[in-house]
Amino acid sequence: MVSLTFSDVTKRFGGRTVIEGLSATLAGGTVTAVTGANGSGKSTLLKMAAKLLLPDAGKIVARDGEQELCKASYRSRLAIVTPEFHAYPKLTARENLDFFLSFRRAEALSDALYEQLLERVGLAPGAVDGKMVEQFSTGMKKRLHFAILLASEADVWLLDEPGANLDAVGRSMVRREARLAADGGKLVLLATNDREEEAEADACISLSGR
Amino acid sequence: MHASLYRAVEAVFRKEARISLRSRSSWLVVLMFALTTLSCVSLLMQGDVLSPRLAAAMLWVILFFSLLSGAGRGFADEEQAGTLMALSVYGSSQAVLFGKGLFMAVLLFALSLLIVPVYLVLMDVAVFAWGLLLLTLLSGTYGMAMAGTLLSALMAGARAQNGLLSILMLPVLLPILLPAIVLTAGCFTGDVNGSYLVGMFLYDAIMTIAASLLFDFLWYED
Numbered sequence: 001m002v003s004l005t006f007s008d009v010t011k012r013f014g015g016r017t018v019i020e021g022l023s024a025t026l027a028g029g030t031v032t033a034v035t036g037a038n039g040s041g042k043s044t045l046l047k048m049a050a051k052l053l054l055p056d057a058g059k060i061v062a063r064d065g066e067q068e069l070c071k072a073s074y075r076s077r078l079a080i081v082t083p084e085f086h087a088y089p090k091l092t093a094r095e096n097l098d099f100f101l102s103f104r105r106a107e108a109l110s111d112a113l114y115e116q117l118l119e120r121v122g123l124a125p126g127a128v129d130g131k132m133v134e135q136f137s138t139g140m141k142k143r144l145h146f147a148i149l150l151a152s153e154a155d156v157w158l159l160d161e162p163g164a165n166l167d168a169v170g171r172s173m174v175r176r177e178a179r180l181a182a183d184g185g186k187l188v189l190l191a192t193n194d195r196e197e198e199a200e201a202d203a204c205i206s207l208s209g210r
Numbered sequence: 211m212h213a214s215l216y217r218a219v220e221a222v223f224r225k226e227a228r229i230s231l232r233s234r235s236s237w238l239v240v241l242m243f244a245l246t247t248l249s250c251v252s253l254l255m256q257g258d259v260l261s262p263r264l265a266a267a268m269l270w271v272i273l274f275f276s277l278l279s280g281a282g283r284g285f286a287d288e289e290q291a292g293t294l295m296a297l298s299v300y301g302s303s304q305a306v307l308f309g310k311g312l313f314m315a316v317l318l319f320a321l322s323l324l325i326v327p328v329y330l331v332l333m334d335v336a337v338f339a340w341g342l343l344l345l346t347l348l349s350g351t352y353g354m355a356m357a358g359t360l361l362s363a364l365m366a367g368a369r370a371q372n373g374l375l376s377i378l379m380l381p382v383l384l385p386i387l388l389p390a391i392v393l394t395a396g397c398f399t400g401d402v403n404g405s406y407l408v409g410m411f412l413y414d415a416i417m418t419i420a421a422s423l424l425f426d427f428l429w430y431e432d
Contacts, residue, residue, distance in 0.1 A: 050299065051430075071430040072303070080299050086292035088225065090232045095225075100300045102221030106214065132232070152300065 001028025001185050002064050002077060002155045004049060009058035011044055018044050022058070024205055028155065031178050031188040033198045036207035042191035043082065045207065046158045049189055050080055062156075076104070079154035081145045081162050089134035093123070093144050096133060097151055104152045117147040122173055138165045143173075150177065157181055157188045163197055175200045218302055222309020226284075230317070237317060243279045244325050247272050252332035265335050266394035270387055272329075273322055273351065277314075277358050278376055284310045284359060285366035294366065303429035307359060307421060315355035322347045338400035342393065342407070349410040350390040353417050357382045360421040363428050386413045 004026040011019040018041035026032050034042045047053035048060055051071055062074040069077070087096040097117065098109045118125055121143040133141060142165050149157060159178065163171035171194070178188050179200055192198055230237055251268065260268070288294040297306060326347065330337065337343055361378050389406040396402035 052295065052298065072426070075299060075430065076302065078299060080295075082295070084292065084295050085299075086296060088229060088293055088296075089291060090229045091225065095228065099221050099225050100296070102218050103300050103302055103305065106217075148296075148300075 002062060002069070002074075002187050003027045004156070004187060004189075005059075005061045005063070006048075007059045007061070009048065009055045009060060011041065011048065011053070012056050013044075019048075019055075019207065022205070026187055026189060026203075028187045029182055029185050030202040031182045031190060031200055032203045032205060033201035034189065034191040034205045034207060035193065035198060040207040042207060043160050045205070046080070046082065046160050046189060046191050049156075050078060050158050051075065064155075074156075077155040078158065079149040079152040079156070080158040080160070081142070081149055082158070082160035083164070085145055087133050087141065087144055087148065090132055092130065092132055093118070093128040093136075093147070096144065097147060100148045101151050104154075109151075113151070117151055120150060120173070120177070121146045122169060123147065139167065139170060142166055143170060146174070146177065155186055157186055157190075159188065160191045161193070162190065163192070163194050171196065215302070215304060218305030219308045219312070222301070222305050223313050226310060226313040230313075237321075239279055240276045240317070240321055241324070244272055244276050244321060245328075247275070248325065248329055248332060255333065260333060260335070262335070262398035263391070263395040265333055265398060266391045268333075269326070269329055269394060270350070270391050272325060273318065274354070274379075274383065274387065276321060276325075277318060277354050278379060284314065285362045289366050298429070303426050304422060306429065307363075307425040311356045311359040311421070314359055315352045318351035318355050319348060322351055335398055337397055339397045339402055342402055342404075343397040345407060346390055346393045346397065346410070349407065349414055350386055353386040353410065353414045354383055356414070356417045356421050357386075360417075360424065360428075363425065386410055386417075389413075 006022050006024045006026075009019060009022045010017065018039075022045070034045055036042055044053065048055055051060070051074065062069040087093075088099070091099065094109070094114055097114060101109050115125060118128065123140060123143050128136070128140065128144075133144065136144065142162075146162070157178070159174070162174045162178075166174065175197060178190060178197075182188050182202070190197060190201060198204065285294065288297055326343075329335070358379065361375060361382065364378070365375050389409050393402065393406045393410070396406075
């Protein structure tokens, strides 16, 4: 199981310290919620966890058991859903899934897996087939991002406001899938201000911002 | 279960081709640039005959600027569409490099196959070594495409992308542009020196290995 250790992590933007001296260990098999007001550094923390942003001080180490994972190896076990994440607008849902899957799975996307993924995220095949992603609604795009995440079979899930732009059924799907993932040994880090999503978490990191 | 590099490269190549065909932007910009330059030059020449070296240089200048005008925007387009983060998280460095690089090479080579016959007719240039001209175009466009892909990745995120790309591209591409021009001129006169082609193949090999090694650092930048 993959674990993620933050040791005395500090992040500044200009003269403003967003995160200061954060130390925490996130273990596989748990859902950890990151909470805090807008601008408190939730998204920043997730980007640092994805190693898309470097801390100004401190260290973030990913391990599989006792073995430290290099960046390439860690990235290959990571999946994210954030507001900045976009699927290719000029491709269909199936083409996007097929493309992202090609990096993580040995086999091509079968019809059965495609239909299963759409069903899990609540997308009707009739509503997406033949359409390019640029024709999708915001909620449909979010569901597709979740389908990509599910298809990737990643060990680490980084979710930034995953319920935003989703209806009640969609938000319930997010909570269910996050719980299932953690029960299956995955590490789920969830930045949220949604009480129901927070209630699903096993641990919580509360950021105050500065 | 892990995906093979071949499958991932093929997926990136297919994705680039699909998006390119659907958006029509990149290849249409490149094609229009080449056709506009060609028609302007041929109209201005008004029947005058260019020296073989000048004719060869002009052909490669058109190809060079075609690369800059559209095909070199691979990563800038990803950033504009907001898909660079998705590609960074899911894509493996080598698959992205070779998928994008090979697509750009195919695009440039196809473009050169369209441009060259039109150019030869409009400029009234004869070719004495078709096979060598084809090999020169193949090697030259491949080297330009690999260098263009690497530099385009380096430039992603920079504010003055086009200006910087042109400045960086020139010194990197000169070692392949100069022999390509000499060889092409040789094909126009029949006086060819094959050692230039060996030099071009060597450049392609070095660029492929260097891009492969450097791209990991760019992609997983610390």
